[in-house]
Amino acid sequence: MKRLRIFFTFVPQIAGALIATESMAQSTPDEFAELSLHQLFEQRIDESFNDGARRSPWTLAHQYKYAKFEGYLDGSDSLSFQDVLWNGPAEPRTTKNFPILPTVITQMAAIIGVGYQFNKNWQGSIFTSYIEQKSEHISIVKNYDFFTIESHGVGDTTVSASYTWDDSARHLWQLSMGLSLPTGSIDEVGDTPRAPGDQQLPYTMQLGSGTFDIPVELTYRRGEADGLDFSVAATVRTGKNDRNYRLGNNISVSSRYQIQLSPTLRTFAAVSLNYSEAINGKDMSLLVNAPIPYPASITNPELYGGKKASLGLGLTWKLSEAYRLSLEVSKPLYQYLNGPQPKEQWRNALSISRTQ
């Protein structure tokens, strides 16, 4: 049923973009190539005289991201569910085992972004998202042997500005900096074994960070259709949210090699290295009254963060002069996590964007 729902969420978006593509009236490379030398000689450089194409400073992006977490890692060591599940008083309780265990966590984010090109160098943009998360559990708590919790809603909103240096013919640098506004909820509740009725959900199931965060990114591209791109991105968290914690800062370094397969199709392979810190502070409502107060690993703020190296493969299809459809599948090659922590299995992204 959920798949069906996602499908129907997709269709209008993609269909809208495709219809838009069909209705575009502008000069394509093919149209230029068909001009005779004399026709070319008569073409004016001010577009309005020759075609109806209107330049617009607006850009639009729409992206769906999926991620799945399953299994556990402590450092780089794999742990079974039985290793992490505390089986009751017959077994010693430690900081590495828990009476409640998330087994599969899935996350979906639908992101919409609008950008505005102020001039050749400066662009501003605003992004927000709709998030759906689901976490399946096993536990030793009576009546909660197997249970699922879900959360969904609007995530955080990011406003950013980027500056591009493209004065050199073969090198492009872009620096982006923004402010992430805490529009996503950190008060999501659900029925967990902690107590009867709804209680505050763990950090993973919240929709936002609850803090004002600063995303920064520096990108370098060579001025060729094929070749390597590099980028460094970081998110710096500020202060603490109303629940007395802040998510960990993170930084990633990534490189992408792309090859033009045809005039409209490009493939790419990307490698990224990510480091993220553990959560700072703690949400006291997630704790239970026991010597070890964390009922599940995901309620312990220290069991977040770590290092990951991922490989991504993707395709970009140029639907028209302005629209791109892109699909990327990414899988971690190496993970060293502050664990026990759920292990990332894969993440996918499907995006359609109108670029300038």
Added chain:
Amino acid sequence: MHPLLKKKFLQVAKLLFVCIVISAGLLLQPSAFAADQLSRESKLKATYLFNFTKFIEWQDPPSTETSAFIQVCVDAPRDFIEFLTELTAGRVVGVLRRSVNVVSLDSATDCDLIFVQQAEMMEDLIFPDAVIVADSCTSDCPQASIIFYIDTSRVRFEVNLEQIRSLNVFVSSDLLKLARINN
């Protein structure tokens, strides 16, 4: 709030969000349909480069095999290179029906036609037999065989006849008819 009512409310809220997203996309589309970043002037210059490959014949030395393609080396932003690549893709030119290969000048190992945007690039070019096309050269550009200029909002080109005759190429009179000749 009753759980069933809350669930219904969330469903309606989600549907509303999706509708807003679609509406925002549709509302923005009229302006989003605009042309891409590359200026029309640059597109016209790229088209001229393609036409130059049609109206200039490169005479390979008798001892060498005729190349299957004409190598166009470009010193220009990525968008320009991509546009020219797409413009020439799948097309053949000349009596020998050669395809046109577009590469960045930076990584080129051989060039028949070179397009430079910055005049200072011409000082260290290492392809002496290539036809050099310069983009609106304001200073002295003796190595350039063809120089673009703008006249009454149209892209025009000047041919340095002495320079281009020193190269091993044949220029069609159809091209010269449209050029401003610099002897």
